[in-house]
Amino acid sequence: MPDFKNDQYGTCTLTVERACPIELAMHVVGSKWKGIILYLLSHSPMYYNAMRREIPGITQRILTLQLRNLEVDGIIERKETNDNPKKVLYYLTALGEDFVPVLKSIKSWGNAYMSKQ
Amino acid sequence: MPDFKNDQYGTCTLTVERACPIELAMHVVGSKWKGIILYLLSHSPMYYNAMRREIPGITQRILTLQLRNLEVDGIIERKETNDNPKKVLYYLTALGEDFVPVLKSIKSWGNAYMSKQ
């Protein structure tokens, strides 16, 4: 888990709220790829390469990086199998599952947005 | 309005969906400050400097930049008064209003996240 006492979120100065749940949420999930990754995992746990195939534009480095970030932030977990070659399964934590409804509302708004262009 | 035919969202290659409403939504609102800005505007229209005061960490350049982006993307609108010196009022469009429930769910998840640290 990250140490929020020692980063920007520990000393958030926004006056409308005593803290910044929105900025915090944006920090955790608001990158180019995290939304898609979480959307995939909201349907079922997935192995690394399966995820890669479902997100054609992403590179291995970036996918691994984003997965690590989500893991550190407690949104997902990874589990290695004993197979050879080994496989790594990624899945949502309880916190990650809690985010699924948020993701759904983001998705439906995105769809409405696209239809209005 | 941006020309989505000529950017990445026009040729999105994600296979799970024919298009990427989530990536699109993240693109539109997923920056460090946009969430806060929209949250403020969800309560009431605001003048430029009032917004600045409510978001202490932001610089003028960045605030203006984010407001311009949101305006181009059709999420907010700006209206100048005839006062001297002039004032500029920012407020949500219908599309922006549609995003408010999304923002609320993001906020409540963020609060839950913070309480679990």
Add this chain to the structure above:
DNA sequence: CAGGATCCCAAGGGATACTG
């Protein structure tokens, strides 16, 4: 009051090659 202009920096992201 609501910005524009300039300069600068760090982070996120991308391309490619390699490996236990």
Add this chain to the structure above:
DNA sequence: CAGTATCCCTTGGGATCCTG
């Protein structure tokens, strides 16, 4: 299969000063 290792580049964001 699931990553590392390098190298590079663009973008978001920040600091400071100036203005109609």
